[in-house]
Amino acid sequence: MPYWPCRARAAKDAALMHRFANPARFLKIARPLTGWLFWSGLVLLLAGCTCGLFVTPADYLQGQTVRILYIHVPAAWLGMAGWTGIAVSALMQLVWRHPLAAVAGRAIAAPGALFTAICLATGSIWGRPTWGTWWEWDGRMTSMLVLLFLYLGYIALANASARQGAGQGGVSNVTAIFGLVGAINIPIINRSVVWWNSLHQGPSITLRGSSIDMALLWPLGLTLLGFSLWFGAIVLMRMRAILAQNKVEARMQRLARG
Amino acid sequence: MHQWTFVIAAYAVTLLGTAAVSLISWRAMHRAEAQAETLANRP
Amino acid sequence: MKAKHQRLILALVALAALIGAGLLAASALKDEAAYFYAPGDVKAKGVEPGKAIRLGGMVVKGSLKRAADGVTMFFDVTDGKATVPATFSGIAPDLFKEGSGVVAEGSFDAKGTFIATNLLAKHDERYMPRELEGMSYNETTRQLQVDQ
Numbered sequence: 073m074p075y076w077p078c079r080a081r082a083a084k085d086a087a088l089m090h091r092f093a094n095p096a097r098f099l100k101i102a103r104p105l106t107g108w109l110f111w112s113g114l115v116l117l118l119a120g121c122t123c124g125l126f127v128t129p130a131d132y133l134q135g136q137t138v139r140i141l142y143i144h145v146p147a148a149w150l151g152m153a154g155w156t157g158i159a160v161s162a163l164m165q166l167v168w169r170h171p172l173a174a175v176a177g178r179a180i181a182a183p184g185a186l187f188t189a190i191c192l193a194t195g196s197i198w199g200r201p202t203w204g205t206w207w208e209w210d211g212r213m214t215s216m217l218v219l220l221f222l223y224l225g226y227i228a229l230a231n232a233s234a235r236q237g238a239g240q241g242g243v244s245n246v247t248a249i250f251g252l253v254g255a256i257n258i259p260i261i262n263r264s265v266v267w268w269n270s271l272h273q274g275p276s277i278t279l280r281g282s283s284i285d286m287a288l289l290w291p292l293g294l295t296l297l298g299f300s301l302w303f304g305a306i307v308l309m310r311m312r313a314i315l316a317q318n319k320v321e322a323r324m325q326r327l328a329r330g
Numbered sequence: 331m332h333q334w335t336f337v338i339a340a341y342a343v344t345l346l347g348t349a350a351v352s353l354i355s356w357r358a359m360h361r362a363e364a365q366a367e368t369l370a371n372r373p
Numbered sequence: 374m375k376a377k378h379q380r381l382i383l384a385l386v387a388l389a390a391l392i393g394a395g396l397l398a399a400s401a402l403k404d405e406a407a408y409f410y411a412p413g414d415v416k417a418k419g420v421e422p423g424k425a426i427r428l429g430g431m432v433v434k435g436s437l438k439r440a441a442d443g444v445t446m447f448f449d450v451t452d453g454k455a456t457v458p459a460t461f462s463g464i465a466p467d468l469f470k471e472g473s474g475v476v477a478e479g480s481f482d483a484k485g486t487f488i489a490t491n492l493l494a495k496h497d498e499r500y501m502p503r504e505l506e507g508m509s510y511n512e513t514t515r516q517l518q519v520d521q
Contacts, residue, residue, distance in 0.1 A: 117348075121341065125337070130502070131502070134500075135333050136337055137337060139337045140341075163388075167380045169377075186351050190348075194340040194343065194344060197339050202466075202496060203466065203494055203495065204467075208493070210408035211408060256392060259392070269408050269411060271495055273497050284500040289500075302352075309356055310355050310358070310359070312363060313362045313363070319370070320362065320365050320366050
């Protein structure tokens with residue numbers, strides 16, 4: 073039954089994917105890329121923060137506190153993008169048995185959790201002077217807190233399964249399934265301010281435009297790109313650490329066997 | 331000035347968090363790769 | 374059928390079922406998970422006096438009045454469908470002003486006035502410099518424009 077629409081294309085895709093599945097090939101690209109991503113990301117995010125703190129004007133309503141936007145929004149984006157990355161790696165691990173996917177999922181979890189925590193912390197600090205409260209159980213805040221708990225659960229599961237030697241330093245299939253199931257929270261976070269009455273305002277930037285004036289908007293592009301590049305560098309560092317640990321463990325086992 | 335306290339607190343939390351994760355990730359990578367290197371070079 | 378394809382289809386079906394279930398549950402929660410009642414909801418469904426709720430909407434321009442004691446204030450909350458009178462004694466957040474959003478915690482009294490015990494300011498998704506104050510955001514053109 074020719075249910076697969078384009079066999080040749082699929083085979084080519086698989087070949088392309090498996091070329092990067094080889095850790096040696098991956099490392100050849102990852103080694104120089106780590107430094108580039110890290111330093112360019114750092115320069116961009118520091119430039120964005122500096123401009124956001126000292127160059128842009130204050131908001132008509134909120135005054136100076138609007139400057140928290142330049143770190144709060146990238147943190148929210150990366151917290152959600154991180155889990156999307158975990159879900160995609162989980163799918164690649166479960167379906168294609170891609171050896172690097174399991175390693176990538178485990179590497180993404182820590183910076184993803186960090187940014188989710190930063191998003192909650194900066195949101196709380198922003199909420200006090202604007203809304204008049206540190207914390208409220210509205211849809212956006214609650215679903216973001218759930219994301220943090222999902223990350224913590226994933227990290228605990230991933231560490232436990234890596235210790236048991238599942239998937240060569242990567243995560244077990246159960247952990248991958250957890251990563252896939254948790255992805256349901258991502259559209260809920262995104263839509264929470266539209267579906268439910270919430271204290272958090274609606275989305276400022278949509279496909280149709282932005283309700284943030286250009287005079288205030290531009291440093292956000294710098295910090296979004298900067299934090300994203302930095303995130304990529306951290307993921308590569310953590311993947312390299314896991315791959316090197318695998319090598320050490322394999323070597324030790326061979327030595328022990330004599 | 332009151333508003334700046336909140337702004338500075340938010341930026342401090344963010345920069346401390348990113349710096350800490352940078353340092354931890356780099357050290358873990360550096361240590362593991364150095365260990366792998368010494369093992370590989372052992373006769 | 375290759376095992377890989379079987380796994381792919383299984384995973385995609387499971388994912389689709391999961392997302393469907395999640396979205397169904399979320400939309401079923403639509404009313405229960407609402408953080409506040411809008412005046413229109415209060416009018417449509419009715420909220421018994423004394424029941425602790427949150428009321429959210431816009432503070433009607435020109436409705437804010439302060440009592441002689443300096444801490445008690447009276448204002449109207451609207452969502453375009455209905456308007457509800459409210460009163461609050463205490464310190465309001467800096468961003469609480471006429472024409473701006475508010476979420477009030479409290480309950481209705483027997484006469485239908487909302488007695489707020491706490492006020493939170495809700496702002497909208499517009500951000501702009503002070504020079505542009507008075508401009509508003511046009512939903513259809515997606516541009517900032519000068520208010521008429």
